[in-house]
Amino acid sequence: MTQEKLERVAGNGLLSRRHLLGMGLAGAGSVMTNSALGADAGLQIPSWSKVPGPGASGYGNRSSHTEHMQRMSGNPNPTYPGGGASRSPLAELQGTITPNSLHFERHHAGIPDIDPSMHKLVINGLVRQPLVFDYEDLLKYPMVSKIHFLECSGNSGSLLRPSPADGSAQSLHGLVSCAEWTGIPLSTLLDEAGVDPAAQWVSAVGADAASMGRSVPIDKAMDDVLVALFQNGEPVRPEQGYPMRLFCPGWEGNISVKWLTQLKLTSEPSQFRDETSKYTDTLPDRNSLQFTFPMGTKSLITSPSGQMALNRQGIYQVTGIAWSGRGSIRRVEVSADGGRSWADAEIESHQSDKALARFRIPWEWSGGSAVLQSRATDSEGNVQPTRDAVLADHGRLSSYHNHCIQSWAVNSNGGVANVYV
Numbered sequence: 087m088t089q090e091k092l093e094r095v096a097g098n099g100l101l102s103r104r105h106l107l108g109m110g111l112a113g114a115g116s117v118m119t120n121s122a123l124g125a126d127a128g129l130q131i132p133s134w135s136k137v138p139g140p141g142a143s144g145y146g147n148r149s150s151h152t153e154h155m156q157r158m159s160g161n162p163n164p165t166y167p168g169g170g171a172s173r174s175p176l177a178e179l180q181g182t183i184t185p186n187s188l189h190f191e192r193h194h195a196g197i198p199d200i201d202p203s204m205h206k207l208v209i210n211g212l213v214r215q216p217l218v219f220d221y222e223d224l225l226k227y228p229m230v231s232k233i234h235f236l237e238c239s240g241n242s243g244s245l246l247r248p249s250p251a252d253g254s255a256q257s258l259h260g261l262v263s264c265a266e267w268t269g270i271p272l273s274t275l276l277d278e279a280g281v282d283p284a285a286q287w288v289s290a291v292g293a294d295a296a297s298m299g300r301s302v303p304i305d306k307a308m309d310d311v312l313v314a315l316f317q318n319g320e321p322v323r324p325e326q327g328y329p330m331r332l333f334c335p336g337w338e339g340n341i342s343v344k345w346l347t348q349l350k351l352t353s354e355p356s357q358f359r360d361e362t363s364k365y366t367d368t369l370p371d372r373n374s375l376q377f378t379f380p381m382g383t384k385s386l387i388t389s390p391s392g393q394m395a396l397n398r399q400g401i402y403q404v405t406g407i408a409w410s411g412r413g414s415i416r417r418v419e420v421s422a423d424g425g426r427s428w429a430d431a432e433i434e435s436h437q438s439d440k441a442l443a444r445f446r447i448p449w450e451w452s453g454g455s456a457v458l459q460s461r462a463t464d465s466e467g468n469v470q471p472t473r474d475a476v477l478a479d480h481g482r483l484s485s486y487h488n489h490c491i492q493s494w495a496v497n498s499n500g501g502v503a504n505v506y507v
């Protein structure tokens with residue numbers, strides 16, 4: 087790929103997606119030279135090729151060379167035991183599925199150690215017959231598998247602060263993950279209990295010490311909500327709600343109640359703490375908006391991203407993730423000049439509903455300053471807003487549900503930082 091042949095599609099170095107194919111030769115990979123292929127090189131047998139390694143194991147581990155990839159959590163708060171969150175290392179992951187051990191976490195009272203043989207799921211309230219299920223009972227029901235993202239309503243909230251935090255994709259946006267969730271459609275269990283026509287809400291409660299509860303509108307409950315028992319093929323991890331969690335696709339993470347133990351059908355929402363004092367959006371007129379359920383249309387460049395450093399001029403692959411709580415991702419545009427000009431990125435593979443999509447576009451960094459941004463459009467035509475648009479609409483009194491465009495500035499030394507434009 088020579089300089090003359092590069093097809094420029096937007097300002098400040100964005101290149102046509104067709105150049106993704108030639109990228110290995112143009113940039114990151116090193117071209118084999120005669121000496122590297124010569125007699126000496128062939129004799130250098132690495133130590134791990136000389137002796138057999140350890141044999142098979144009962145439960146796998148990752149490579150010791152990837153142990154730096156960790157969830158990032160804040161400092162424990164002694165007045166709030168077990169409370170807090172940990173964030174997925176978005177910049178180090180590829181594809182769209184988050185490994186279970188790196189799925190983000192948000193706990194209000196820590197992770198309960200639940201014995202599945204002692205755990206019950208009760209369905210009661212406005213039903214023809216209240217039901218109680220054991221874990222073993224539930225495993226006998228027909229299950230479905232769906233790939234969906236999960237995002238905490240507080241994700242990216244710090245972008246609404248007056249000055250930009252020195253952060254990374256992980257520290258600023260790591261409260262989003264994506265997995266294949268397998269479980270029983272909630273409608274199957276509700277049909278069996280027989281929903282009273284007066285029931286408008288399903289109040290879900292967890293078995294953790296927070297007794298965290300949320301009210302789910304009956305239409306959503308009968309639509310695509312799962313009682314999830316498996317996460318990427320294995321039983322749901324304790325951090326994610328073992329032995330079972332509610333999973334409400336596309337909706338704010340808080341409503342997907344973990345360690346699920348009760349579903350009570352009610353005519354009104356239960357007004358749980360997490361739907362009154364928390365997870366509501368206080369607007370500029372000081373009224374609070376309750377029950378903002380679907381997460382907004384959003385995207386994020388994960389590489390290059392905050393706190394990385396570009397160590398050479400040349401062609402880079404700009405890549406990231408996009409998602410929408412209202413459908414699938416149809417388009418992701420990328421800008422290298424702070425939003426003045428845009429080019430369409432390649433969206434990889436199938437675009438599932440309410441799941442992460444991976445996008446890529448080649449970009450030539452010629453050593454000057456640049457501001458990289460991405461902007462997603464979903465299947466309903468929703469376009470990701472700028473930060474100014476979110477602030478105008480939503481104000482600064484609440485930092486929940488922020489889905490604004492992220493700006494990463496690249497300076498002439500190659501440093502990448504979170505900025506506001």
Ligand SMILES: Nc1nc2c(c(=O)[nH]1)N[C@H]1C(S)=C(S)[C@@H](COP(=O)(O)O)O[C@H]1N2
Nearest residue numbers: 190191192193194238292298326339340344
């Ligand atoms: N029972 C219970 N369910 C819960 C929570 C909790 O603390 N207790 N946290 C909620 C919040 S705020 C979020 S964002 C998601 C996080 O799910 P994860 O930890 O599997 O990522 O779970 C929700 N469900």
Ligand SMILES: [Mo]
Nearest residue numbers: 238239339340
């Ligand atoms: Mo959350």
